[in-house]
Amino acid sequence: MIKLTINDKEVSVPEGSTILDAAKQLKIKIPTLCHMSLYDIQFFNQSASCRVCVVEQEGRNNLLPACATPVSEGMKIRTDTKKAIRARRTIVELLLSDHPNDCLICAKNGDCELQKIAADLGIREIKYPGEIATFPTDNSSKSIVRNMTKCILCKRCETMCSSIQTVDVLTEIGRGFDTVMGAAFNLPMDETTCTFCGQCLAVCPTGALSEVNNVSKVWDAINSDKVVIVQTAPAVRVALGEEFGMEVGSLVTGKMVGALRRIGFDRVFDTDFAADLTIIEEASELIHRIQHGGKLPMLTSCCPAWVKFFEHQFSDMLDIPSSCKSPHEMFGALSKTYFAEKMGLKAEDIIVVSVMPCVAKKYEAARPELSEGSSSDVDIVITTRELALMIKEASIDFENLDDKEFDNPLGESTGASVIFGATGGVIEATLRTAYEFLTGKTLENVEFSSLRGMQGIKEATIDINGMSINIAVSHGLGNARHLLEKIRSGKANYHAIEIMACPGGCIGGAGQPFHHGDLSILDKRMNGLYKEDRGKTLRKSHENPMIKKLYDEFLGEPYGEKAHELLHTTYVARKKI
């Protein structure tokens, strides 16, 4: 342990800790900007590029960046000297002199860390007006907008993309004033190996990276004469409340339904219904593969960022992911067939809007494999944050809304579908059904706790009918790469694997309210989902009465011909570089 003092208070911290770590222990606040540590997922951005965190050390002339300076024995640090405070101010003033400062119309307005620090320091003028490095905005993808004129070169996005996701799209290009964060050869995002997971924008402190905003498209749809259906993913209901100042992890399903109705959607349905359906299809596919000597392990395919990742990085293994479409895509396909038939409508008369925790779903909805003729299964995708914007724009008093129920027939769901939103949830839900399908017996304890939680890779062996089924779960694409490499080299013997691109699963999706470096938020959202699951009488997907009805009336056999046509998809090999 190393002993030091900060502002005359003594503290001992392990060797290798930074001054910032020590200050945190003393509850002394040092402002930071570029720095971000997410211990739960081992994300450490230590570029020390902004110098906003400078402090003074007694007996030394130059200031030290607290976030990157390791402590040493007997150090005497002051965070509150005139010199340190003045330096911080100058640093932020310099940052602002190379910034467009159009906060009022910025995608990050109200959520920007640069804005916050400028406010905290009470900056009221641009002291050093000068040339601003401007770069063209990259609107090439369906998911992510890059506006590098707003970039402060903190490198958080690069660290996320390379060390956590191992996709390595983003890098610092050039030098000096012209330095820009971008892809190799300055390629637009849609020509790179980017998976559109959006985790880079989830940690970007400014408006340099943001999601493609589809709010106005949704308003246009609502104001058209088409029938507009909305569906909401499981993870949205445990995060939306945060945007309205409610306690983190609050379950706001009923209020969300109420708000969607007020906004003017013709039908408010639940992606959870389709998640139950996904389970039936996926469990059937798994059983089919096990019983017919099919390709094992089977990998889940609900996460479009993960799908694009394996299409680029493991294009030699395209036969291992499940062929199931993701739940919201299954939902879209059914809306335009089953539901349309019931209502006497044509597919073209219906617009399907998905509210997702995810920015990759925007890209996914535009995949050509996921459409029927000219009509996409899903027409428009908005994120949890965009829905919050719509609710605010419509000036709906969200917190005081009464709880409302989803519409039927596509609104009924079980506890199994709810937990889809958390890492491990899809495979747990699959097991609940596969167990009963294979044994014909009732599964008494439905909770598989070894598959839950924030550990990067989780493993379990489950005994079904005397057969040991080996399961693995990973979240974060770096962990996924690790598993896939083990499989490729024949060192792993799994039957089924769940993979989600985002740390924590979809509750940590890039379309969710920003966590601003506090991952305990994910645990609370996760608990919210497990609570909803426990509160349901039906907790296994195949018990969903509306699903049974759907197969009887329309689909026929699970994993059968019609199901294949509507609910399954194909993958394409993509370039690795």
Add this chain to the structure above:
Amino acid sequence: MDFKFDIEKNMEKVRCLETFIEKNRQVPGVLIPVLQEAQGLFGYLAREVMEIIARGLDVPVSKVFGVATYYTQFTFMPKGENDISICLGTACYVKGAQEILEEVQNILGIKDGETTPDLKFSITSTRCVGDCSLAPVVLVNDDIYPNVNKKEVKDIIAKYKVEVECYDHL
């Protein structure tokens, strides 16, 4: 601007590069020497060449590009048949070299460090070339032009152009 790099035509050099990578891949910090070798072989770093390097060294192509663009010694376009170097050293700068550079850029419609799409001309600004008494100095290939003024630039370029129609500004 895109200059198609013909891998087939350059196969021999590509092999050389691959052998160099193979031999040195374990050496720490090998990326820069490999980039230098590649530039030596091809005269510039084409996208395709950087992809070969990334694959060969098993590093992300973004990193190869990031490192290459950090160092001013690397260029990303082939040099033109005629390379126009404009000295921006102190003596030349004081005597208006910047203006001359701008004039060349205007006439050719490309920026410093770039090459015309027909590969006839490229512009390279340089540091002091050691002829300060003749400032400002322009070099075209091996020909030295001393005491250049803005008005002469047109005529100098005209000496090297093959088809007049290519450059509307002439």
